[in-house]
Amino acid sequence: MRKAVLDRFMKCNILKVKKREAMPVEKKVILVIVDGLGDRAVKDGKTPLQLAKKPTLDELAKKGSTGLMSAIGRGIIPGSDTAHLAIFGYEPQTYYKGRGPFEALGVGIDLREGDVAFRCNFATVDENLRVIDRRAGRLKDEGAELAKSLQGMEIEKTEVIFLPSTEHRGVLVLRGEGLSPSISDTDPHTSGNPPVLKSKPLKDTEEARRTARIVNEVVRKSNEILSSHPLNKKRKEEGKFPANIILTRGAGVYQKVESLKERYGFSSCCIAGSALYKGVAKYVGMEILKVPGATGRIDTDIEAKAKAAKEALRKFDLVFVHVKGTDNASHDGNLEEKLLMIEKVNRLAELLKDEDAYLIITADHSTPISIKRHSSDPVPVLIYGDKVRRDEVKSFDEVSVSSGCLGHITGVELMKIIVDLMGCGHMVGS
Numbered sequence: 001m002r003k004a005v006l007d008r009f010m011k012c013n014i015l016k017v018k019k020r021e022a023m024p025v026e027k028k029v030i031l032v033i034v035d036g037l038g039d040r041a042v043k044d045g046k047t048p049l050q051l052a053k054k055p056t057l058d059e060l061a062k063k064g065s066t067g068l069m070s071a072i073g074r075g076i077i078p079g080s081d082t083a084h085l086a087i088f089g090y091e092p093q094t095y096y097k098g099r100g101p102f103e104a105l106g107v108g109i110d111l112r113e114g115d116v117a118f119r120c121n122f123a124t125v126d127e128n129l130r131v132i133d134r135r136a137g138r139l140k141d142e143g144a145e146l147a148k149s150l151q152g153m154e155i156e157k158t159e160v161i162f163l164p165s166t167e168h169r170g171v172l173v174l175r176g177e178g179l180s181p182s183i184s185d186t187d188p189h190t191s192g193n194p195p196v197l198k199s200k201p202l203k204d205t206e207e208a209r210r211t212a213r214i215v216n217e218v219v220r221k222s223n224e225i226l227s228s229h230p231l232n233k234k235r236k237e238e239g240k241f242p243a244n245i246i247l248t249r250g251a252g253v254y255q256k257v258e259s260l261k262e263r264y265g266f267s268s269c270c271i272a273g274s275a276l277y278k279g280v281a282k283y284v285g286m287e288i289l290k291v292p293g294a295t296g297r298i299d300t301d302i303e304a305k306a307k308a309a310k311e312a313l314r315k316f317d318l319v320f321v322h323v324k325g326t327d328n329a330s331h332d333g334n335l336e337e338k339l340l341m342i343e344k345v346n347r348l349a350e351l352l353k354d355e356d357a358y359l360i361i362t363a364d365h366s367t368p369i370s371i372k373r374h375s376s377d378p379v380p381v382l383i384y385g386d387k388v389r390r391d392e393v394k395s396f397d398e399v400s401v402s403s404g405c406l407g408h409i410t411g412v413e414l415m416k417i418i419v420d421l422m423g424c425g426h427m428v429g430s
């Protein structure tokens, strides 16, 4: 036995996945996660996947291994963030620290250990701080300009960082000593002109009280600064809602975790349009690729994504491709758009199926059109590639794959299967 292999073998704890040294993987992987793909019977007793035209996906199901997946566990309704964490192999129960840090990483902020991050909206309030519009009339490109005016704040010796995201969205990061993510949102989350909420400590600690105080001051100052911003004066003149305050939600603390490379020894990258998915990917150490045309919406350029994935395969061992439009269509209750997005996914599969890699296609969760929200219904999973077992399944849909040879797995189990396919797993015993 070669010394390096022997060393690794000797160090190997048989029940835990241990760090690996960098070695070439046996086979690369393209992991496509189609957001909110799973559904319930929506028309003639069929799900959108059963209704859609998707010859390539069906062909891959015929030639590959299929099954069902409940990303976090059966009967559990996953968020997109927690489901992705699980599929990347990180138990959400241990690794999920709130959505804010993912959004911050996703817009490109280099977080430091202990930073507390929030998702934010630019919103419109009246002089009594009642919320007229939580999205400031769905801001277009003005967010970047407005965000500049909020730079450089320091409150109670805490650095305040604010960066714009897409449309009316932004990210707030507090950096300094003695901060806590255990505080409530200032975003009232409802319509009907509710007042801006005061952030409150959710734990009886000085850190939580202090952080709530700082956030309330940031929100107050944002209102002061943005109210007199020339861009808002212009918006008012044009009869638009001024973006005159930021509202905070989803507080979370950043803690660095062991990367996929450190855990398993393979390199990885992410092709996605929306900040959240880039953020979760960055959290586990993936490199984020810029792909023009990857919008995170139904108009996403699937050909550009496929091209980027093919190129990325030359450099990376695992290429994660995210498709968001299916989830948007479901949240809007729009069957026609969901079918269109499934056809786009079919095209993506067609463009990627001949690569020298395993092609794995699944979803993070179901978003049934009939209820317009996430549900715990399991999602289909498909593994296509060299010498994988072929089951009897002939169609890639929620019902057909239930008799597939993968059975019913969790997200963490899927990553274990992927790690083994890549040749990066460890044997238990001898």
Ligand SMILES: [Zn+2]
Pocket (backbone or CB within 6 Å): 035, 036, 079, 080, 081, 327, 364, 365
């Ligand atoms: Zn999702």
